[in-house]
Amino acid sequence: MKMLKRILLLLFVTIILLVFFNYPKLNILAGYSAKNMASSVFVAHRSLEFTDKTDNNFSPVNLADDSVDRENKIATSSAFGLLTRKAIYREGLGTVLTLIEADETASYLSPKRLKEDTITPYPYGNAPQKDTLFENVNYAKLNETVSSVFGRNQTRAVVVIYKDQIIAEKYADGFTKDSKILGWSMTKSVLSTVYGVMQYQKKINVYDKAPIDSWQNDERKNITIHNLLQMNSGLEWDENYDEISDATKMLFLERDMTKAQENKPLTGEMNTSWNYSSGTSNLLSGIARNQFKTHQEYLDYWYTNLIDKIGMNSMVLETDLAGNYVASSYAWATPRDWGKFGLLYLHKGYWNGEQVFAKDWVTYVTQPTPGSNGTYGAQFWLNAEGQFKDVPKNMFFADGYQGQRVYILPDQDLVIVRMALSWMEENEFLKGVLESIQ
Structure with a gap:
């Protein structure tokens, strides 16, 4: 019985030490996953499922659990339930990782944008280009x-x-x-x-x-x-x-x-x-x-x-x-x-x-x-x-x-x-x- 207690104590101490020394890495793991997820969903308009399958599918980022709140435009990532990071979308500024809860509702300025040219052909505008075939191109x-x-x-x-x-x-x-x-x-x-x-x-x-x-x-x-x-x-x-x-x-x-x-x-x-x-x-x-x-x-x-x-x-x-x-x-x-x-x-x-x-x-x-x-x-x-x-x-x-x-x-x-x-x-x-x- 004493031996079992010692083994359990050693296991407990080992787990504590592993968490202690790797906790900063969990911050980066969850932070990367949340930030990338938020931008993929709210800037690039992809799905959570697509992002998890492609952009966030490499080790160790794929160990994070991701969720998306579309109404409030927040992505959340959890690293083994030990640490959670949030990234929020701000109009005109893309997404950003929060550090404190107040960041989620803080006011911000957005850049003023020029109107898109949909009349001029590409590349000088965004209308379809005028196709040209070059004889020297194979x-x-x-x-x-x-x-x-x-x-x-x-x-x-x-x-x-x-x-x-x-x-x-x-x-x-x-x-x-x-x-x-x-x-x-x-x-x-x-x-x-x-x-x-x-x-x-x-x-x-x-x-x-x-x-x-x-x-x-x-x-x-x-x-x-x-x-x-x-x-x-x-x-x-x-x-x-x-x-x-x-x-x-x-x-x-x-x-x-x-x-x-x-x-x-x-x-x-x-x-x-x-x-x-x-x-x-x-x-x-x-x-x-x-x-x-x-x-x-x-x-x-x-x-x-x-x-x-x-x-x-x-x-x-x-x-x-x-x-x-x-x-x-x-x-x-x-x-x-x-x-x-x-x-x-x-x-x-x-x-x-x-x-x-x-x-x-x-x-x-x-x-x-x-x-x-x-x-x-x-x-x-x-x-x-x-x-x-x-x-x-x-x-x-x-x-x-x-x-x-x-x-x-x-x-x-x-x-x-x-x-x-x-x-x-x-x-x-x-x-x-x-x-x-x-």
């Missing part, structure tokens, strides 16, 4: 190449745009041209573009020192906005999504995500220590906020001067609880609208008769960051060292978690969008598309 080979990345590669959408014309387009079951898909870290490239617009309008100078009050009495005062855009500030940051890290704590536990990177010390040297950091992107969102007199102006600017201006009317940029755009991770849009974003860069900021950002901004974002081995520019990824060996070295792209990509190929007048649930080796895919165009 459509059979192109469609075969596009089809090859569906199925086992978990591709959800591919759009190929050549000379402003969609020449190939395919969607997985459950998705259409009107389906909003999360771009994850492609949002960083949207952030960079906002800075390009502000630079063009002389609202900011990216070579100025970062205007962060808390840095003014230490060596961080010399960090420039340029250093931040290139993720080359030397600031400490742990971008690890498999553990409790700076990135996961920011996305799932912070009210104001713009502060997470601000509070980090220097651990490297400015302009030589490249370190990929979602915290840096959100810090830049906070710096952008401070360029405007009111929060409403900040919310409106991203849409009226960039997103809606180029007809990306499907896009929803989600904010944190403090109302800052989560520029590291949370932009939703249709694949066609992601294609418009690529076209804006293909045309060097010129859009339907108007210069949105300076032509040399493209040169700026594609300048390799010191220390990145030619793979990174200013919140864009590069092929400068030919890691895609069969693709031109001047190709650059927006890149997001699980294989969200917008490839921009200037010499070929080509934009390729791929949205997916998993990464894959994309050199052969891109090579196939290029070989389809003689």
Whole structure:
């Protein structure tokens, strides 16, 4: 009997210790599941069942129990009944994880949006495009190449745009041209573009020192906005999504995500220590906020001067609880609208008769960051060292978690969008598309 009691006591203590040491991970598990579920249901208009079967079906997120309150627009996720997280929908701002009960009823501002153009053909509006057949395009080979990345590669959408014309387009079951898909870290490239617009309008100078009050009495005062855009500030940051890290704590536990990177010390040297950091992107969102007199102006600017201006009317940029755009991770849009974003860069900021950002901004974002081995520019990824060996070295792209990509190929007048649930080796895919165009 004494032996049984000891065994039960040991088992009890073991369970307590396991819960104690893993409780923070439960917060991330339930937080991810609730946030992703809320956005999938209330932003992308998918069902709970579809989201659980697809987006939230990987370990350990699939261990969470999800429920949706459609009337109040709340998604709830429970981790083994030990910890529960809620995410709420706010009109115009997408969804956000709550931290306290009062967050569910707190007031908020929403961005003012420009009216959608349903008369002008795609890409400059949202009416059907004027179909053109190009004699130099091998459509059979192109469609075969596009089809090859569906199925086992978990591709959800591919759009190929050549000379402003969609020449190939395919969607997985459950998705259409009107389906909003999360771009994850492609949002960083949207952030960079906002800075390009502000630079063009002389609202900011990216070579100025970062205007962060808390840095003014230490060596961080010399960090420039340029250093931040290139993720080359030397600031400490742990971008690890498999553990409790700076990135996961920011996305799932912070009210104001713009502060997470601000509070980090220097651990490297400015302009030589490249370190990929979602915290840096959100810090830049906070710096952008401070360029405007009111929060409403900040919310409106991203849409009226960039997103809606180029007809990306499907896009929803989600904010944190403090109302800052989560520029590291949370932009939703249709694949066609992601294609418009690529076209804006293909045309060097010129859009339907108007210069949105300076032509040399493209040169700026594609300048390799010191220390990145030619793979990174200013919140864009590069092929400068030919890691895609069969693709031109001047190709650059927006890149997001699980294989969200917008490839921009200037010499070929080509934009390729791929949205997916998993990464894959994309050199052969891109090579196939290029070989389809003689």
